[in-house]
Amino acid sequence: MDVREKLRILSAAAKYDVSCSSSGSSRCAPPGGLGDACSAGICHTWAADGRCVSLLKVLLSNACKYDCAYCVNRRSNDVPRATFTPKELIQLTIEFYRRNYIEGLFLSSAVIKDPDYTMELLVKIARELRTVHRFGGYIHLKAIPGASARLLYEAGLYADRSSVNIEVPSDKSLQYLAPEKNFASVYAPMNFFAERKLEYKASVSRYTPSFLPAGQSTQMIVGASGESDYQILSLTSGFYNKQKLKRVYYSGYVPINADKRLPVLTTKPPLVREHRLYQADWLMRFYKFRYDEILDEAHPNLDLELDPKIGWALRHPEMFPVDLQHADYEMILRVPGIGVKSAQLIVSGRRFAKIRLEQLKKMGVVLKRAKYFIYHPDTPASLRRLYPEMVRPLLLPRPKSGQLDLFGNTPLALPA
């Protein structure tokens, strides 16, 4: 099998891993070596599905000994199997990198023989790239659940970011869908990395080597098992606060395997739900929302029609309208239609002059949403209190108006 064929099989096998970022590390180019890392991350291209591509995302091998229901590479699937040799993979990485196709390498693998054997192979490639080829680009290494602490530690020294995928958002469903895995085996490497990172952070010597400078991430599949959004967000919030993860990715389940434990093959991937979960994730990371503010036991699922920020605002009419001239930065952040950049502009601009409606427009505030939630000198008296039941229909996306069908018998919808 030639490299081209292997690349085709092993990148197609890795494509369901959604982690794409190359951010968080500012590794300098090693003397005489090739490449560095850019802490903001750089996207190099976008795939036909609109996801950014910044790393050479491949599996080392797809010959897996596990049989997880949701995975393309499970033992019981009849798919072509391939394995890269370290030399092929290293050459691909370096040549792609020189042509500025990629930011670095994202290396994952199916479990061959046992976790330690697989992890050893992954670490070997990272070590060779860093030491023999003096490669300074980004390396994202998957940690294999069940690998020994020695190998994980070494992985942390060479990689910029590491990740272990939780895959299914509850322990019970995980054990049901992936009999060889459980939450404890996934949490073990995550906690190991988090603890080592804390130790490294505590030592202040400038000779301390960097340990996973870009932290960790994880991924979970949405829509393959019956968890509610509330459960998912509370799990996510735990990851951010306890394991100090940098990112949690959500992947709407694309039916690839016929299995009676999973939704049927004709199910469409829940793309809107996935989008809403990312919005909620953003609210937790950049807008200082707690997970139990976004959802609670009474509202366990995100509203598919409106974004979670509007959802929160409509459930808390007593907080609105917000007076942009005097409110805290945190409160301005919570106004639907105002993002982090506009909020900063408002806060630094209002020290010099009154913020008026037309200025907001120029700043890039989405007035279509924000106008119901802000108070400014020009606000008409009718909008000085927020009535959720009146505002909600105004915020919903309008159905597209098209030409009426002459022979259809759908009743004419008259404007109310």
Next chain:
Amino acid sequence: MFLSIQYDSTFEGFLSAVFEIYRQHLEVGEIRPDRSAAPADMFLQPFHIETSEESAARLHRAIVNFASEEVYNLLHAAFLSEEEGVEMKIFAFLKKLFSGADPSYGQNPASAEMLPLYKLGQSVRREAGGMLGLVRFAVGPDNMLCAEIEPKYDVLMLMEAHFSKRFANEKWLIYDSKRDYGLFHDRTGCQVVTLPGYKSGAMDLKDSFTDLWREFYKSIAIKERENPKLLRRCLPVRYWNHLPERSMATAVT
């Protein structure tokens, strides 16, 4: 009579022009770069100002004193947009800044003069940042990496530091064929070069790794999730020409 100030299209040239406007108390109707192809305003008298590094440096110092280095960099970024009339917008900002009427004017990013420049500077920086990933090198003779770009704004010089650090031990050339100049790095330092008579597309060479890259690109797309609208928003069609993984798609559609 109002003047149509002309300068040599560089930022130093523009700063020297502003410096001379203040020194000679000129009445300005417009400020035009000499690359501008727009018809001249017949009611304005043309007036050419020579670029002087010294006066540009003095104006730089003045902007830093009245506002900050950050504001200077932002004005530079907005200037690189090459938008028609951006010079007058910057001049209006500077006039108000130097008038001294409001001592904190330089710190306000939301003032009527600053906000459009701030937005413009941000879009230039956004393109410069995005372009870092969209440069595609081809391995040319003598193992030299060469790439051609056609950015919307004049962002090549903003990318110099990034590529000098990343490919410090490589010989490389990035050529902006729209503005006809390029950056050449020869393992010791960067210099600006022009290739007279360069034909667009001459650097889009192919080798086996280009093919492998296309193969990789094709196989990572998930068919069930295809979203051409999102793709176009993230990766505008104007960049596709020089991307080996997308240039096939333009040939087909």
